[in-house]
Amino acid sequence: MKTENQRAWFFVLPVLLLVAFNALVPIMTVVNYSVQETFGNNVFFWQGLDWFEQILRSDRFHAALGRQFLFTFLILIIEIPLGIIVALAMPRKGMWVPVCLVTMALPMLIPWNVVGSMWNIFTLPNIGLLGYFMNDVLGVNYDMTQQPISAWITIVVMDVWHWTSLVVLLSYAGLVSIPDAYYQAAKIDGASPWKVFRYIQLPKMKTVLTIAVLLRFMDSFNIYTEPFVLTGGGPGNSTTLLSIDLVKIALGQFDLGPAAAMSLIYFAITLLVSWLFYTLMTKDDAQ
C-alpha cells in the first residue's frame, strides 16, 4: 500500500501563511531596519552590519545585558526553589485545596502595570506601607527612588511576589499526579523524606519544572512593564534592564537602526539561552 504523496502540504499551507504574516513579516521589517539608516521620508541608506557592531561594542548595551542576566538569575534561583517548597507544603486533598489554589493564582491575575503601580505606592518612603514601616518603624534606610540596592531588592521581591505562583501551580500539578503507591512503596523501602523528594517527587516534577524554568526565563528576560512603572529604570540607570533600554533607544532617541539591531541580538540571546536550558534539562531522557 503506497500512501506517500505531497498532498499533506496543502493542509499545512494555511498555518504557514498565518505564521508568515504574524511572525516572519514583522521580524523581516526589523531585519530591514537593522541594516539601513533612514532620515525619514522613506529614504534608506545601506549600512551593512554597522549597527550590530556598534551595539555589540557599546558599554551601555553590556551594562544593560549584565543587569538583565543578574535580574533573571536572581529571580530564577529564588522562584524555582521557593515555588517547589510552597507546592510541597500545600495540602493534596481537602477543603483547603481550592483556597490555596485561588490564593496562589491571584497575583498572576493582576495586570502588569497595576502590579508596578501597587508596588510603587507600597514602597514609597514615608507614605507607602512598606516604605513607612522600614524607615520610620524599623529605622532601616530604604528608598527605592534613591538607592540602587533598595530599587533592586524591590524589583526582585516584586517579581517573586508576582510569579512564584506560576512555579507553585506547575510543581503542584506535577506532585498531585504522583500515585499514592509511590509514597507507600517508599515507606516500605524505608526511604527518608529527602530520598522521597530526590527520587520520586523531583523526577515526577521534572517535565513541569522544565516548562516553569523556560517560562520564567523568557518572561523575566523580556520583562518591561513592572520595573518601568516601579522605577522607570532608575535611580540613574541602575534598574535599566534590556527592554527598558531598548525602548529608550527606539522611542526615546528614535534610533531605529541601532534599536532594530539590538532587538535581533536580544531575540537571539533569548532563543539561545532557552535552547540551552531545554537541552540541558531534557538531556537525561534522551539517553
Place this chain on the structure above:
Amino acid sequence: MAKITLSDLRHSYLPNPSGPEDYALKEIDLDWEDGGAYALLGPSGCGKSTLLNIISGLLQPSEGRILFDGKDVTDLPPDQRNIAQVFQFPVIYDTMTVRDNLAFPLRNRGVAETRINERVSEIATMLEVEEMLDIRASHLTPDNKQKISMGRGLVRDDVNVVMFDEPLTVIDPHLKWKLRSKLKELHQRVRATMIYVTHDQTEALTFADQVVVMQDGEIVQIGTPVELFERPQHTFVGHFIGSPGMNILPAEQDQGIIRFHGEAVAIEGAVTGEGGKTELGVRPEFVTLAEAGIPARVRKVSDVGRHAVIETVVGDTPVRAVVDDADVEQGAEVHLAFRPDQTRLYRDGWISSEVSS
C-alpha cells in the same frame, strides 16, 4: 519469615463509625501460616486492599491487633515490619538504574555495599533480569518493571511477607501467565509467606494453596481451590468462583424434604437448622439433562469449546448446565437432574447441609 495473626481486626474510614455498614472491614480473625501462598479474592470494594494495607502498616486499623510471630506490630511503621508490597501499577524509581532500584531498600537500611552487591545479583538471577541491571529503570517494559518492584521486596532476606496487590493489572495477557508462574516458582524458592490480592479467580486459584474469599469486609470462606469449588460455604463463593458460577435456586423446606418448584430434590445429606431463606446450590457441572426430573425449557445453548453451557428456565428461575455435547435446540422442553452428592442447601446464604458419611 513469620506467621501472621490478625486478631479482632476492624477498620472504618469514618472517624466515628456507628453501625456495621460503616466498617470497610468487619471482624477479621485470621492466621497466615509461615511460608504459605495465599490469595485474597473478592470483588472490587470488598476490603481486600484495606486488609493488605493494614498488614503492611500503611493503614492503622480502627480496632484489633496484628501479630508477626506472636509479636505485636500494630503500631510499627511499614519499614520496620520487614514486609514487601507489589502494587497494581509498577512502582520503580525512574531515575535510577535497575541495580540501584534493587539496592535501594538495603542502602536505606545501611547494609554494607559488598553484601548489597551479593543480594542484588542473587535476586537478579532469580528474576532473570541480570542483563538489564545497568539500564535506566524507566526504559523497562511494564512486566519487567513489575519484576523489579517485586525484586525490591525480595532483596531483603529477612522479609516477613510479600504482598501483591493485583500485580498483573497492567501486564499484557500473554505475559500474565509467564509472570504468574514466575511468582509461583519464586514462592517455592524463597518460601516466604505470600499474599496475593486479586478479583480474578483464575489468578487466585492458580497461585494460592489457600484462598481467602472476602465479601463486604468479611471473610466468607478460607480453603483450597478444590474446597472452594466443590463445597462453597456461602452462596457468594458459589457464584463468584466458577465459570459459570453455581446455580443458586430458591427452595422450600417441607418436613425434611427439599423442594424446588414443587419437585423434591435429593441433597448431599442431613439438613441443619431451620427457618430463614433456604436456597439450593448446585454447580452447572453437576446438572444433567435427563429423561425425567425437573421440567425446564432451554433458553440458550452456547458452545464454549470443550463443553457447552445450556441455559434453561424452570418456571422463571434460570438454571445453567454444563454438558459435554449439547444436542438440544433452543426452546426445547427438557428435564433436569442434579447430582445429589453435589447439591447443597443454604440458609440465609450460609451452607446448611451436611455431607452424609
